[in-house]
Amino acid sequence: MEQVVPYADKRYCVRHIWANFKLQFSGATFKELFWSAARATTLFDFEVAMESIKFLSEEAYEYLAEIPAQHWSRHAFSPFPKSNMLLNNVCETFNAVIKEARDKPILTQMEWLRRYMMRRNHEKWESYQEMEDKVVPYVKKTFERIEPATRHCIV
Missing domain, CATH: 4.10.220 (Light-harvesting Protein)
Structure with missing residues (x-):
């Protein structure tokens, strides 16, 4: 994608990030903090959620810190695409239709x-x-x- 459309805004499906994250770091607290970080609309809220994750597990924090925030956290999304969707439901629906x-x-x-x-x-x-x-x-x-x-x- 980077070669074909280098200036396109790229986002990851947060549900898929969560599915991979919870394999290593499960529990209601991790789930709540992860989704708080993803839904954060300000840098401050994002950092609070991430620091809480870091307090629980340095490994969990490092896992999420390796994924650039502009791809999965609402606060860092580019203002140009007029969507703040965190999930990739359109692709999931399309794949189900063409099955x-x-x-x-x-x-x-x-x-x-x-x-x-x-x-x-x-x-x-x-x-x-x-x-x-x-x-x-x-x-x-x-x-x-x-x-x-x-x-x-x-x-």
Whole structure:
């Protein structure tokens, strides 16, 4: 990737880092501190979590310190990509979708993928046509769920 797209922002899937980390350093405390470091939005919060890990285990701290923070901790993410995702769910979902086409020749795979995308786009279009609101159903449900709490907010 570095040779093909040298200036692309690179991030690692934190769930995969955690899966490897917990093989050596298990326990609820390590899990809580690891995810606190990954979700930290400031350098200070990140350092607090990392120092807590260091207090528990110097080896665990060294393991995480070897992975550049800009690849796995929210505080160090570049501001240019407009996402603060820690997990690689898009790739995981894509891999699950194409599972049945993987063992086919490349042209057959491409045709399968083309048809899949056309079918999916058509289904999304049809569901959009049936919408009565200006907001997608998921967002509408979320708003309805939090609306009672907003009645007590003061601007």
